[in-house]
Amino acid sequence: MRKLLIFTFFFIAFYLCNSQNTDYYNRMQHVFGNIDKTKVTTGYLKEFGIRFNEVEAYNGVISTNNLVDKTQWQSLYSSLYTMRVGTVAQNMVAPNTVFDNLKTEQANSTEDVLVAAQYYNYQQYKTNAQTNGDVTVNNDRIYDVAGRNPYDTKTIFGVAPLKKQLQGNTFTFKLPSSLIYSNSGLTISQVQVDFDNGQGYQTIALNTAQSITYTSGGEKELKVKFVYSGGPTLYSHSKIWVDYIAPQGGTTARFNGSGKTTQIITGNPWQGSSTSGLVTVELAPGHTQLTKPLIVVEGFDPDNSFNYNRLINTANVGGINRVINLGSELTLNQAIEDEGYDLVFIDFLNSTDYIQRNAYMVEKVIAWVNTEKNKNNNPNVEENVVLGMSMGGLVARYALRDMEINQETHDTKLYISHDVPHQGANVPLAYQAMVRHLVGEQISLPVFFSLFNVNILDITDIAPDLEDGLALLQSPAAQQMLIYQLQGTGDNVSINNSTLHDSFSTEYSNMGYPQQNGIRNIAIANGSECGTPLGFADNATILDVNEKIDLPYVISILTLGTINALSVNPLKFLSTVVSTNTDIKAQFNLKALPNLQSKNIY
Known part of the structure; x- marks a missing residue:
């Protein structure tokens, strides 16, 4: 069950929002209904969208707070997708299609690791747009001023490997041109990557496998540089983990695989x-x-x-x-x-x-x-x-x-x-409820005044790995091992009293x-023979969060290992005010099972 728990910790990073928020719709229509869409020349307006992470940090300059992994990459793309204004960006490929493409290409690739990149320009309101006379605000409605430009143009740049953990010593990496997404018309003149193997930046060719050898294991930081003809030089960085295995015939083990x-x-x-x-x-x-x-x-x-x-x-x-x-x-x-x-x-x-x-x-x-x-x-x-x-x-x-x-x-x-686990295994019911609930949730985005035209998104479109989590919980082996189980998804989650575990x-x-x-x-057995308790009482709170956050915040919590069992009360509403970002209000409450009582755990 170790693997199942690892997957459970991973999937909590994909909590999002509840679909039923007419207040959000009304406020968006009220605020943005009168803007001049033609001034949003990139087709993307930050304040109009929903930030699934801190998009401002991924500006093409390496810093401590803009590491990109596959999850962050998808969050960036999903954030952009919600920022679309007018018709310029309406042909942007839907997130679920892109994420399926990432998964399919990696699964069918003969290379160990494929790399995906995105480079988009978007716009945001200048900090002094109102006081500078670029816009006027009346009754919380934004109105453009003729002949004035209220926007600054910004950049989102992110490059991520589609695998985070490797075993061995020599691996092939490839950046397919089909996995580069952009709204820039600039031509890439050079791509360089520092694979953290002591060789520094190496020039790589698109669609060509690059063989990289490591002499040690552990965390490796990949730094990527894109040079555009007549344009900027952009940087991104990510991390992978290498479980180092010496070359065949090495001295690290007697059984070394040479005669297998x-x-x-x-x-x-x-x-x-x-x-x-x-x-x-x-x-x-x-x-x-x-x-x-x-x-x-x-x-x-x-x-x-x-x-x-x-x-x-x-x-x-x-x-x-x-x-x-x-x-x-x-x-x-x-x-x-x-x-x-x-x-x-x-x-x-x-x-x-x-x-x-x-x-x-x-x-x-x-x-x-x-x-x-x-x-x-x-x-x-x-x-x-x-x-x-x-x-x-x-x-x-x-x-x-x-x-x-x-x-x-x-x-x-x-x-x-x-x-x-001869007598069965436990994955907290609160965690199981989180996965099942979120798989059935949706994000509904408003359609008004032709400002925004997007179909309803399932949470799994933005967080496709949630489906893997549900599939894992519903797999025959997991059901045969899990003592306590749930059934259903979305708002129809309930206790499953007729499980494969009982018959097995x-x-x-x-x-x-x-x-x-x-x-x-x-x-x-790995554990205590003395029945040492796990450190929390019956129905005790394992984790409680109630604040405005971005997705990386919860990911960082998970990285610190502070969560021993998982549950999420899905995000109840989106908060927005005039000329600020639309962030996510999160309410999480994780509780252990009570002792022979009926109490809320999720």
Whole structure:
């Protein structure tokens, strides 16, 4: 469930606003209904739109408060889309179309990372527009003065990688011309990027892959420079995280992947469908066939980011390249090899599928391992050890016990449960309510006097990853693990009292633990064996925010790790006053579950 929690923290960044705000509509019509649209030569007026972040900060000059990631990039584009005035900018591509394009191009790309850019000019009222006589204001209505220009022209510039985390040491980056969005007629004469690999700024060509090698991991700051012919030089910066894996054959691990073999194994059908796993085998030194198998079953991995290389080369969650003896600096990777184990790693092709379906696949892997290790009558073969990580422990236990029930020999001496939610998992109901509610919300923008012509936007048009969050909560594996669940979206969210968890939990409990030939069952858990509480009382407030904010504010809260469980009371209204920005009023209230009582948690 670690991955599910990570996704939940990420998705809170996409809260927006409630659609029903006639007061906002009336005020916008009242204020801007008489302006001369032809003076807004760019087609974008900042005060007319909704700022989903601090658009002023992204002006083409690098500063501490204008880092651009994919989320910020989308917020900038969405803000621009709401600023459209008159007809000049009405052909701007809708946010959902652009964001789908980003996702599709990255998914279909042979390069590791695609980069997207946007460069737009927009206008805003001069700070002294009224006192300088550029406009008059009467009864909170703005009127242009003939022959006067009340606007300053400003720039939005942002460049972002479409992936934020990479594993390995050498990666290919590409900036496709199809991912450059702009209302400028200027021609790009040069693009340079400092990839933070010690090489400084490098000139790159559009639509051409650039190979970049890192010699260390951690956070990397990418700085991008666009030079326009006869125009400005603009800068943007972003950050990525590199999980460094040394080149194949390196000395960072005994099991280094140099002798691995991989294949896809498909299980028997469960309820009419089958699923597959990518099985990687790396033999211990001196072994010419599987002899002493350690079968490792991965956990819940919806974005398929965990693989064999990450298992053997990293020291973070799930990695075995971790020091276990400070005196000798012996790693777990080395210790496994020293004991002569052959690694067999099972990587789910779809970890969100039904646990039973993936368990049937694991059964096929175990049967294949047993055939391989016995095919040459090797007298040194040993029984298997099966280790399941997190959800993988559920899958592995189910597979071993199901083989026993069906009179199949799994030839396993030890089952290791590594931080496995045998009795179910929890994601706070308040968080689940937030995701489900926002997926069903919309932003309605006023259409009046031809100033603004935009269809109603779903929140997911501006925050498409919310749909991924909902899909994750509704995936079979998540539903089978989650003890408490909700159903519905928008204003129709309610408790789900007939969940997949109930039926799976009953079946799983009735099966019991593996027992064939005296198999040992042991468990390792990350947590306190003493029942240490989490630090907040029943129905306690986990987070409470009630102020005018921009999206990066909440993102920064998440970055500081101050949220342990998530819920959002969606933004109730948009605030606007004459000649100021339209910001977002946010009200968030996160509460833990009460103890056997009915109380508000969302």
